[in-house]
Amino acid sequence: MAADPNAIAEIEAALEWLRFTHPISTHFGAEVRRTDLSGKRLAGWMHLLPDTILTLMPFVEAGVSVRVGGCNPDSTDPRVVEYLANHGVEMFDGRREPRTLYDETLRRFATGPLDAICDMGGELIEAATLAGTPIAGALEATTTGLHRIRPLTLAFPVFDWNGIALKDAIHNRFHVGEETWPAFGSITGLSLFGCRVLVVGFGPVGRGVAERARALGAVVTVAERDPVRQLEALHFGCRTLPLAEALAEATVIVTATGRDGVLGEAELNLCRDGAVLFNVGHSNREIDVDWLDRHERRTMKAHIERYTIGGRSLFLLNRGSLINIAFTGNLAGSASFDPFSGVMIRGLLWLLTAGAAGIPPGLHAYPPELEREVATAALAVRARA
Numbered sequence: 001m002a003a004d005p006n007a008i009a010e011i012e013a014a015l016e017w018l019r020f021t022h023p024i025s026t027h028f029g030a031e032v033r034r035t036d037l038s039g040k041r042l043a044g045w046m047h048l049l050p051d052t053i054l055t056l057m058p059f060v061e062a063g064v065s066v067r068v069g070g071c072n073p074d075s076t077d078p079r080v081v082e083y084l085a086n087h088g089v090e091m092f093d094g095r096r097e098p099r100t101l102y103d104e105t106l107r108r109f110a111t112g113p114l115d116a117i118c119d120m121g122g123e124l125i126e127a128a129t130l131a132g133t134p135i136a137g138a139l140e141a142t143t144t145g146l147h148r149i150r151p152l153t154l155a156f157p158v159f160d161w162n163g164i165a166l167k168d169a170i171h172n173r174f175h176v177g178e179e180t181w182p183a184f185g186s187i188t189g190l191s192l193f194g195c196r197v198l199v200v201g202f203g204p205v206g207r208g209v210a211e212r213a214r215a216l217g218a219v220v221t222v223a224e225r226d227p228v229r230q231l232e233a234l235h236f237g238c239r240t241l242p243l244a245e246a247l248a249e250a251t252v253i254v255t256a257t258g259r260d261g262v263l264g265e266a267e268l269n270l271c272r273d274g275a276v277l278f279n280v281g282h283s284n285r286e287i288d289v290d291w292l293d294r295h296e297r298r299t300m301k302a303h304i305e306r307y308t309i310g311g312r313s314l315f316l317l318n319r320g321s322l323i324n325i326a327f328t329g330n331l332a333g334s335a336s337f338d339p340f341s342g343v344m345i346r347g348l349l350w351l352l353t354a355g356a357a358g359i360p361p362g363l364h365a366y367p368p369e370l371e372r373e374v375a376t377a378a379l380a381v382r383a384r385a
Helices: 005-021 023-033 050-061 078-085 099-109 123-131 143-149 165-188 204-215 227-235 243-249 335-352 368-384
Strands: 041-046 065-070 090-092 116-119 137-140 157-160 196-200 219-223 252-255 275-279 296-301 304-309 312-317 362-365
Touching: 005 023, 005 050, 005 078, 023 050, 023 335, 023 368, 041 050, 041 099, 041 123, 050 065, 050 078, 050 335, 065 078, 065 099, 078 090, 090 099, 099 123, 116 123, 116 335, 123 137, 123 143, 137 143, 137 335, 165 204, 165 312, 165 335, 165 368, 196 204, 196 243, 204 219, 204 227, 219 227, 219 243, 335 368
Parallel strands: 041 065, 041 116, 065 090, 116 137, 137 157, 157 362, 196 219, 196 252, 252 275, 275 312
Antiparallel strands: 296 304, 304 312
């Protein structure tokens, strides 16, 4: 890939600010750089954001051979792809390529020999499992990925960091909600005051999104199958309704389940005229975009498409991909993700230095001692602030 001098210069300038706003990632990155990892091989399938540079470059500089693909084209920053490619990382950004090439590259990246995998969505872990690739261990970051890999007979240990307290109780609940509604406002120009918002799914992500929407003046309804979570939603001051009833009245609809096909043809036909739909789960198919695309479509502006369905208009944001990390051209990254980049960096260093030796194949919790290391580093940063 030929270097674009302007793009590289822009990234280099932004990296200094990223290091300042991401002290935990920088701390663990320095630890990686002090380690000789020559000859190790790492594959990733992840969001290609400015923060990704801080996660991967320490391993490149420590001698690791790195290949990484974009798990979601709608979050891919092309300047990040350019930067990493020109620093020796084998890249696949997936923004313009057909699905057949996406699948072919995924299989190729999952083929050994490999020492570690860093996955968001479970696709690379699934491909490596089907290929029979021997791997020391893998990290998985998302609910969607866990749904994908749980049915598999894994031939190597996979460490779930979606379920650790740092991710589940803090990032999923607080940080996703914190980032979602500013992104919504920036894209649409709409206020939530008095708006009827439906949140589909009341796990940690849905909980945080609903909680922040209420604080911004929305009337929030939750559609959730689990009766315990329904009761929890009531304690958060939200209404609860069956999905069909809730869809008919909502003006803004948010999916937050981590599962494909939550809003399919039947559900989308229940939405009121003018409803705005978007997703904050990892999967970009929680809303059936393929079905929507069979109808008249008009791009209203960046990240907003209007579909005309039976005389009604539905507005889809960011093609059904995560709205909180929609590509906007901003190179600042997200400082709230700093501890979680730290979780990835520390976990990958542990895998690449035989930390998982002797651990049997299968799905395991991310090592608690590593989580405590990251939390301790985060507290030290707060103490210096």
